[in-house]
Amino acid sequence: MRYAGFWLRFCALVIDFFCLIPVWVAVYFLLALQALGNLTADGFSVIQVITGIVAPWVYFSAFESGPWQATPGKRLLGLIVTDDVGNKVSFGRATARYFSKTLSSLIFCIGYIVAAFTDRKQALHDLICKTLVLKGLKSEASGHSVPDFRDERAYSGRREPSVNEGGSEQNWVFAGFSDDGHIVRIAFGANDPRLSGSGITVGRDPKAVDFPVSGSSVSRSHARFRTLNRLLIIEDLNSTNGTFINSNMVRGGTQEVIPSHGSLVLGNIELSIGRY
Secondary structure: OOEOOHHHHHHHHHHHHHHHHHHHHHHHHHHHHHOOOOOOHHHHHHHHHHHHHHHHHHHHHHHHHOOOOOOHHHHHOOEEEEEOOOOEOOHHHHHHHHHHHHHHOHHHHHHHHHHHOOOOOOOHHHHHHOEEEEEEEEOOOOOOEEEOOOOHHHHOOOOOOOOOOOOOOOEEEEEEEOOOOOEEEEEEEOOOHHHHOOOEEEEOOOOOOOEEOOOOOOOOOOEEEEEEOOEEEEEEOOOOOOEEEOOEEEOOOOEEEOOOOEEEEEOOEEEEEEEO
């Protein structure tokens, strides 16, 4: 995943602030005109609450849980908000994320600054609500933003295949040899229901995973295959010796797109990637 850094997120917030100014002004004057002649101190306080709290809450939560998955500021800069596995967030989670920003604002906004130092560029409110801010790309098919999982060094800008793309090529296969010389073959269909659910797991422990792979360099539960936005991805389950795609490491707890060709390495076991 391509995580949005601190300064990019800050610029999006500045843009959203300016987008909110006309909203604040419009709401304020609309309510004030309705109460014209009867505006008491209490009524003025209500207008301030609606303008200062309700309007920005609805603005951020509705946009980030909507089809854009982003506020206008984030969308302008190509960012989207997802949960911690890259899925669209609900209005409830977007609401929790918005109000958690109160904690991020404490002590000189240190909760926001945290995003510059965490592995997945998460601010304090992202850590609390298990959300991510990703650099997205425009999906021509859906018209919505989806995560751009491509690593420029590994894929050189070429488009990754969707799980159902390629006519009869509906299956994935990963094949190689284990440490003791036995053949390792992991194969499943692109429409396997596990891919859109709990995922397909690989690792050393046959009781804990769907595809056991023998070898001391492979963790008990090493990695998980899933589909996201019609792409096949692999998630490293904080393995001891790592997961690599075409020599690029998939960091523990993160995910990467599986290309249609190349190599997948679990620990020190190399598997060739193929489709048929």
